[in-house]
Amino acid sequence: MEKIIVSGQQTLSGEVAISGAKNAVLPIIVATLLTEDRCTLYDVPRLADVQTISEVLQSLGAKVDYQGHTMVIEGAEVSKTEAPYEYVQKMRASVLIMGPLLARFGRVNLSMPGGCAIGTRPIDLHLKGLELLGATIHIDEDGVHAESNGRLHGNDIFLRVPSVGATENLMMAATLADGVTRIENAAEEPEIVDLANMLNAMGADVRGAGTSMIRITGVDRLHGASHTIIPDRIEAGSYLLAGAITKSRIKVTNCIADHLRPVLDKLEESGAKVIVDAEAMTVEVIGGDRIRPVNIKTLPYPGFPTDMQSQFMAYMCLAEGTANFTETIFENRFMHVDELRKMGANIQIDGKNAFVTGTPVLYGADVKATDLRAGAALIIAALAAEGETTIGQLHHLDRGYEDLIGKFKQLGAKIERVDQ
Known part of the structure; x- marks a missing residue:
């Protein structure tokens, strides 16, 4: 049974190339x-x-x-x-x-x-x-x-x-x-x-x-x-959130910023700095000193993508205040909440709404990727968490992220994939 082990609270840096979508x-x-x-x-x-x-x-x-x-x-x-x-x-x-x-x-x-x-x-x-x-x-x-x-x-x-x-x-x-x-x-x-x-x-x-x-x-x-094939906007957004939650400075290359506009807007609203170079097809994020809570409502494009909801929720787990998530696309897309709670997240669910009250710290835990994007969300949370996080059920992640471990290592993350 393969698992991913993440050692948290590491600062990331550098750049990562985004794969085809x-x-x-x-x-x-x-x-x-x-x-x-x-x-x-x-x-x-x-x-x-x-x-x-x-x-x-x-x-x-x-x-x-x-x-x-x-x-x-x-x-x-x-x-x-x-x-x-x-x-x-x-x-x-x-x-x-x-x-x-x-x-x-x-x-x-x-x-x-x-x-x-x-x-x-x-x-x-x-x-x-x-x-x-x-x-x-x-x-x-x-x-x-x-x-x-x-x-x-x-x-x-x-x-x-x-x-x-x-x-x-x-x-x-x-x-x-x-x-x-x-x-x-x-x-x-x-x-x-x-x-x-x-x-x-x-x-x-x-x-x-x-x-x-x-x-x-x-x-x-x-x-x-x-x-x-066009670049993967969801992959790009996932790495940018990893940079923001760890208060790091990272750059994604081969990225069409216009495809990511709702995510970039919410990142800036949360206190992160976003630098777009449309001609060079790069987006850079600089994590803020504090994370401000923002409200998210998933909508069909050009609204906020449902495929970025769980990753952004992981980010909001460390916000100073309460963020509200409204999921309008899929009725069962809060499965990652129980896993984030294992790491110390304070999340309450009411129907299509999830209320995330930020905590000062997340803690490493043994969690599982309940779906593709939930797996990415757990890695994002683990990167900022205190201690070590073990993530199982990796077949979901393999469906949607190319060379995930290699790319995160390139950014300086302490992350390994092991047989356990």
Whole structure:
């Protein structure tokens, strides 16, 4: 059983390069199923989720060559339209194969997807949207089965919530549909824009990505393309919070500050100094002498990201006063609270709200990463805590942070991964 051991109250310094975005690379890898041609992706992070989705593509017949941070995918021999259960149960992003396979082959079978247990996260928006594009969908104990009689056809789709996954799935399906598709109340995340840029490089006609209305005009076929994945804004935010909570000065490189604006604003409000160099793609944080409490409400982009809520809560555990967190995206995203309490945090939960009253000190403890971002939050808390913290259930962290131990060591952290 592997664990991470952190010796706290160390000052960090230096700089760390941010990897390609996990939440951007997964749908872009899946998008290569839309063509028989070769696609080349750059800045692909070495993550467990990336390995899993590449294995899903290979199980369908695609050739995947993954060297360093470059992935070359050839889809000419893709013939299967059913993803094996052992892969799909590992990660929720597997549902994204539905749109491309339906558009290209007219059928797809999918086990119910897995991933972090941070809420129900139903896929009904995906299925209803695909039905509006002409798919016939049947659900039984084996999963979801979808077929189309001939090409999908364009339609107007309104998403009752701006789901990132549904927006991505429907965008991909619509690229090869007959006619025009309009997705209203679409997700506006930078990862949506990155996917649209990849699709357009492949010959698609996608307009309006990054706004609430995306318009896709279907084309007869897509071709191969090359694309560089955007930097991971959540990874960048996590390292910046590590710098702020330890009252350190660190710099993240390969970072698009505009993608992180809500997090940077809250960091400054808390008393940290933030220095942005947009041209050099760097952001520097200088932790303040004291941490001021700030209130956080998670919202779809461009609001405060739910994927940064737990890390910011760890930071607020040492604030001078009480911070209020309101989680509006996932109903089960306070699982990290019990673990932070083991370290001495004073946190009260009332429904969708968590009230964090800062304490003078956190203490090392034996804790577990209940989900991907909770794991990062516990490391952030451990870096500032008195004594030694042991963190278990590392499979969550491996899904979303590339070379986590190496990067923190580069910043001067006393952190090790061991077998226990």
